[in-house]
Amino acid sequence: MSAAPGSAMDSLSAALKCNIIPNQEYLLQGSVLDQYVEVLLHRLRGLCDNVDSGPESFHDHELSFALRAQGAGAAPMVLPLRVRRALDSPDSPWQLRYVGQQELGDKNRPTVVRSSIDMACSSTIVDFLTELGCRIDFEYIARGYMFRKGRMKITVSKIFKMGNMNSKPGEGVEPISQSYLVELSVLAPTGQDAIAEDMRIFAEQLRPLVQLEKIDYKRLGNIP
Amino acid sequence: MQQREEKQLEFALENIIQRVNDLKSSIASMIMKVENEYETLNWPNFLDNYALISGQLTALSKVLSHDKCPVLRNLTVLPLMLSPERDEQLAQITEGRVTTFAHDLVPDYLRTKLEPMAESKMLQVENKAANLTYENAQKQVAAYQKVVLHVWDIVSKAREEWEVESSSRGNTQQNSSVADTHLLVAAVGMGKGLKMGASPNGGNPTSGGMMVAPQNRPGGAGGSVPIPSNTQSVPMNKAPSTIKTNIKSAAQIHPYGR
Incomplete structure (x- = not known):
């Protein structure tokens, strides 16, 4: 029994060393106004791989937990952890995801890069995280469509705020804006920067319908 | 003088024959493709073939209308001898399509007039045109012009609308709002x-x-x-x-x- 965790750690570190774990997320974000979303979906249907089956729809509830720990220095650490579950398919596993700080890079880098690790888990994850000392930071509902093109994933989703604490998810929710959030992302192992160029080219094809850009979160802090 | 013209004719004929041969081979390859590869043949490929043939046709008509090309219409082809027997040389030249140079085939192959049926139809139409009174013709022309003008109007109107629409779309870009993007990203990313x-x-x-x-x-x-x-x-x-x-x-x- 004692050997099992050790070997798991070994194989994990070996996998890390071989650089086969897709732990970098390349990301571009944008939005489209509600009245033009059909046009965008139509265009995506034409551009993306899953032409025959049509776009995949999703209806997810995302909880963002934060684990706060007093580090050795004065600066406190906040470890964000996101739990996501599909409301439209209750039997699917839940997803736990860590998303790191984003790196914007210089102008030559076409996309935002951030570390990202995700895994499937069961619904007890919420209790587990709570026991660990994580607290819900915020939550939202995302409903929309997912497209694929090669390794790229494109989601077009409406973001809803949870109505109030007592109502069930899916009830009493309100959209937070008159637009759909559009995200273009790829999960890849470290150092595969070539995919970012593909993403830039794909994003060009969606202009001027959607402006997919690198968005600096730090600047967003000042927006009312 | 005579010699120069002959040379020109020879050169032009050689040119024309080469073009016609090109055309023939590409048509043959297209037929081949349609017959044998109809399962795998895709539309762009088919169109490529078609474009090739149409390009060759254009080249051929260019050669025919070239200044240096003698007026072929003024030349006559005179069948000197007809024979009902099989002519091996002829069969070879025509790839086995024509084996005899006989009296029942020659009128078809050396025909310069239209077919009798087409000819009679043309004659009918010409007669009709000749019998038309001037006023009637004018009336018909006017009516025809009116129809054409009307269609022209519709087309240009549609074009105008289309251009206005596309230019306005290019300029204003009202499809997305930066404020909404930031709002959504900040919400999803930072809550x-x-x-x-x-x-x-x-x-x-x-x-x-x-x-x-x-x-x-x-x-x-x-x-x-x-x-x-x-x-x-x-x-x-x-x-x-x-x-x-x-x-x-x-x-x-x-x-x-x-």
Whole structure:
């Protein structure tokens, strides 16, 4: 029994060393106004791989937990952890995801890069995280469509705020804006920067319908 | 003089024969493809073939209408001898399509007039045109012109609309709003506007600020001083005002509540 965790750690570190774990997320974000979303979906249907089956729809509830720990220095650490579950398919596993700080890079880098690790888990994850000392930071509902093109994933989703604490998810929710959030992302192992160029080219094809850009979160802090 | 013309004719004929042969071979390959590869043949490929043939046709008609090309219409082909027997040389030249140069085939192959049926039809039409009175013809021309003009109007109107639409779309780009993008990204990425603490009924148990304060207190230095500084300098970039009020209320509740 004692050997099992050790070997798991070994194989994990070996996998890390071989650089086969897709732990970098390349990301571009944008939005489209509600009245033009059909046009965008139509265009995506034409551009993306899953032409025959049509776009995949999703209806997810995302909880963002934060684990706060007093580090050795004065600066406190906040470890964000996101739990996501599909409301439209209750039997699917839940997803736990860590998303790191984003790196914007210089102008030559076409996309935002951030570390990202995700895994499937069961619904007890919420209790587990709570026991660990994580607290819900915020939550939202995302409903929309997912497209694929090669390794790229494109989601077009409406973001809803949870109505109030007592109502069930899916009830009493309100959209937070008159637009759909559009995200273009790829999960890849470290150092595969070539995919970012593909993403830039794909994003060009969606202009001027959607402006997919690198968005600096730090600047967003000042927006009312 | 005579010699030069002959040379020209020879050159032009050679040219024409080559073009016709090109055309023949590409038509043959297309037929081949349609017959044998109809399962794998895709549309772009088919169109490529078609474009090739149409290009060769254009080239051929260019050669025929070239200044240097003698007027072929003025030349006559005279069949000197007809024979009902098989002519091996002829069969070879025509790839086995024509084997005899006989009286029943020659009129078809050397025909310069239209077919009798087509000819009679043309004659009918010409007769009709000749019998038309001037006024009637004028009337018909006018009516025809009116129809054409009408169609022209429709087409140009549609074009105008289309151009206006596309140019306005290019200029204004009203399909997305930067403010909405930032709002959505900030909400999904940092929970801006989604945290329960920001809502008027701030006594919610899930609110971020509420939960943080009691949790940090035991671990921290104690007292209310380090808590606001902690919370404000976290990299999550929260709106300071809401958090401050929340923490205050938490600090007030804490000694009694627990």
